[in-house]
Amino acid sequence: MSNDRARVKLQPGGDKRAMLGHPWIFSNELVMDSGAKALEPGAVVTVMRADGRPLGAAFFNPHSLIAARLLTRDADRAIDETFLHRRLERAFKLRERLIGAPYYRLVHAEADGIPGCVVDRFGDVVVVEPNAAGADRLVEPLVAALDRLLKPRAIVVSGDGPARTLEGLPPIHRLAKGTLDGAIELQEHGARFLADLAEGQKTGWFYDQRDNRLLAARFAQDADVLDLYSYSGGFGLQAARHGAKSVLSVDRSQAALDLARRAAALNGVAEKHATESAEAFEFLEQAGAAHRTFDLVMADPPAFVKSRKDFHQGGRAYRKLARLTAGRVRTGGFLFLASCSHHMPAEEFRAQVARGLHEAGRSGRILHATGAAPDHPVHPMLPESAYLKALLLQVD
Numbered sequence: 001m002s003n004d005r006a007r008v009k010l011q012p013g014g015d016k017r018a019m020l021g022h023p024w025i026f027s028n029e030l031v032m033d034s035g036a037k038a039l040e041p042g043a044v045v046t047v048m049r050a051d052g053r054p055l056g057a058a059f060f061n062p063h064s065l066i067a068a069r070l071l072t073r074d075a076d077r078a079i080d081e082t083f084l085h086r087r088l089e090r091a092f093k094l095r096e097r098l099i100g101a102p103y104y105r106l107v108h109a110e111a112d113g114i115p116g117c118v119v120d121r122f123g124d125v126v127v128v129e130p131n132a133a134g135a136d137r138l139v140e141p142l143v144a145a146l147d148r149l150l151k152p153r154a155i156v157v158s159g160d161g162p163a164r165t166l167e168g169l170p171p172i173h174r175l176a177k178g179t180l181d182g183a184i185e186l187q188e189h190g191a192r193f194l195a196d197l198a199e200g201q202k203t204g205w206f207y208d209q210r211d212n213r214l215l216a217a218r219f220a221q222d223a224d225v226l227d228l229y230s231y232s233g234g235f236g237l238q239a240a241r242h243g244a245k246s247v248l249s250v251d252r253s254q255a256a257l258d259l260a261r262r263a264a265a266l267n268g269v270a271e272k273h274a275t276e277s278a279e280a281f282e283f284l285e286q287a288g289a290a291h292r293t294f295d296l297v298m299a300d301p302p303a304f305v306k307s308r309k310d311f312h313q314g315g316r317a318y319r320k321l322a323r324l325t326a327g328r329v330r331t332g333g334f335l336f337l338a339s340c341s342h343h344m345p346a347e348e349f350r351a352q353v354a355r356g357l358h359e360a361g362r363s364g365r366i367l368h369a370t371g372a373a374p375d376h377p378v379h380p381m382l383p384e385s386a387y388l389k390a391l392l393l394q395v396d
């Protein structure tokens with residue numbers, strides 16, 4: 001081995017999962033001696049097997065349960081801008097094949113070989129989210145490699161999610177290149193949307209639902225549509241473009257609704273689009289009391305299950321959402337429900353939706369059970385990273 005990187009050693013037998021192709025090594029699988037504990041969070045290390053042979057190069061964080069995230073099985077490979085450029089280029093070529101316009105998730109962490117790192121592309125603006133200490137430490141060469149590959153006019157480095165907290169990282173939001181003035185336009189299956197990426201108001205866009213928005217829109221012809229947790233109009237405006245009679249976007253964020261309204265005008269559907277700033281469950285209770293119904297209801301809430309401990313409470317919230325939304329669907333109409341909770345398995349989500357539907361005194365049938373669009377690929381050994389579940393039902 002020719003490199004002089006720090007080394008961490010696997011416990012005897014600690015390499016079982018890694019030898020099967022798993023990209024993570026947990027702290028209890030490593031010899032966490034004083035040398036390992038003293039390493040900087042995010043250092044690139046060579047992982048050594050108990051028998052002294054090298055396993056590969058990894059990001060290391062002594063403070064995280066996921067202590068090492070493998071970058072390559074080639075222990076001698078330099079982890080530098082060239083390495084990152086190759087990974088980015090592979091991810092880029094895949095997206096160019098998958099998606100017809102330059103608006104997509106360019107890097108989806110482990111599945112694209114850059115562990116703990118997400119990159120979203122908005123045409124000539126790129127947003128980097130380093131969610132693990134290793135990615136955070138390499139952000140400069142990553143930005144340089146992105147700059148070389150795409151020559152964007154602006155690069156934003158941003159992140160404030162729970163993943164950063166678990167890695168001991170503070171929230172960040174800064175411009176690594178260029179300037180931003182106002183909202184950025186993006187496109188999805190012919191629809192135009194707006195996202196505000198400006199410093200201090202990190203919002204962005206949820207590309208994972210791109211294909212589901214089109215799927216739900218197939219049921220929008222002549223429909224009165226309710227888009228709950230609408231954010232900046234993703235589901236509702238795609239439905240409006242596909243022949244909906246009326247679309248109501250409901251969200252508690254007025255800033256998100258303002259962008260939805262501007263995007264409605266960009267798509268020429270402003271006259272049939274309305275927004276309402278409200279808490280979703282309160283809106284549903286009131287709409288129920290007023291016997292207000294719709295032909296197509298979509299609800300794509302934030303994660304109700306934020307950690308394993310609120311699994312039961314979150315499950316009940318999905319059931320309640322299913323019950324209240326099902327009650328607002330006209331006979332023969334359609335209901336789209338999604339869960340982006342990592343800790344909510346697809347089968348449990350389906351079970352809660354089924355119970356909610358029944359509690360609403362309704363029946364129906366599942367037409368589609370889907371997940372995230374393919375620019376959010378899944379590492380084959382990390383099925384839990386397939387966080388997005390969605391069901392499209394017809395309701396009797």
Ligand code: SAH
Nearest residue numbers: 206229230231234251252253279280300302
């Ligand atoms: N469906 C959207 C993404 C939704 S993200 C899309 O297709 O892009 C979740 C949204 O729910 C955010 O816009 C947030 O402002 C909103 N939200 C969170 N809690 C809410 C609540 N209790 N009531 C209404 N909206 C809420």
